[in-house]
Amino acid sequence: MRENERERSIRILYTQEEIQRRVQRMGRRISLDYAGRTPLFVGALRGCFVFMADLVRSIDLPVRVDFVELSSYGEKLYSSGEVRILKDLREDPAGRDVILVEDIVDTGHTLNFMVDHILQRGPASLRIAAMLVKEEKSRLRRPVDYSGYSIEDLFVVGYGMDAAENFRNLPYIGVLE
Numbered sequence: 001m002r003e004n005e006r007e008r009s010i011r012i013l014y015t016q017e018e019i020q021r022r023v024q025r026m027g028r029r030i031s032l033d034y035a036g037r038t039p040l041f042v043g044a045l046r047g048c049f050v051f052m053a054d055l056v057r058s059i060d061l062p063v064r065v066d067f068v069e070l071s072s073y074g075e076k077l078y079s080s081g082e083v084r085i086l087k088d089l090r091e092d093p094a095g096r097d098v099i100l101v102e103d104i105v106d107t108g109h110t111l112n113f114m115v116d117h118i119l120q121r122g123p124a125s126l127r128i129a130a131m132l133v134k135e136e137k138s139r140l141r142r143p144v145d146y147s148g149y150s151i152e153d154l155f156v157v158g159y160g161m162d163a164a165e166n167f168r169n170l171p172y173i174g175v176l177e
């Protein structure tokens with residue numbers, strides 16, 4: 001199937017321009033909130049990679065970046081919330097101002113796990129940035145400090161997010177129809 005054929009079945013929710021404006025705004029807020037500090041951005045691979053690239057480039061401060069990769073069997077099959085670490089941090093978060101970066105918060109299991117994992121290691125502070133949040137479904141134990149959009153319980157793709165590993169490179173966020 002060619003790319004343009006696949007794209008035909010996607011309804012655009014947020015255009016590239018809308019996303020860019022939102023992310024720039026988040027970046028300005030983070031830059032003000034963290035003035036004088038060097039936040040450590042920790043992204044959850046793989047979905048975060050596009051959002052995180054845009055977010056850190058919209059920040060007018062020195063930053064550090066790191067990544068974790070988690071596998072969550074729970075979510076789709078058993079909703080057990082069980083999460084395993086496939087790739088851990090390289091940086092030591094102890095004493096650092098950590099900002100966790102998620103493409104989309106669905107049940108919140110992934111982020112709850114990441115929050116616990118980082119908190120155990122003694123950061124100076126911990127906040128969350130997420131491009132999308134499914135508010136009604138989310139069972140996040142702490143608020144999302146910087147969020148792009150709240151969405152209904154829809155399955156979205158693009159801007160780093162996939163359906164069976166497809167569509168991550170679409171510059172917009174859409175819903176598979």
Ligand code: IMP
Nearest residue numbers: 047105106107108109110155156161162
């Ligand atoms: P959670 O642990 O249920 O919050 O799920 C979070 C992860 O599942 C996200 O980081 C995404 O990688 C993936 N995910 C959740 N909802 C969607 C979606 O609508 N489209 C694509 N990926 C999603």
Ligand code: MG
Nearest residue numbers: 044047048103
């Ligand atoms: Mg993700």
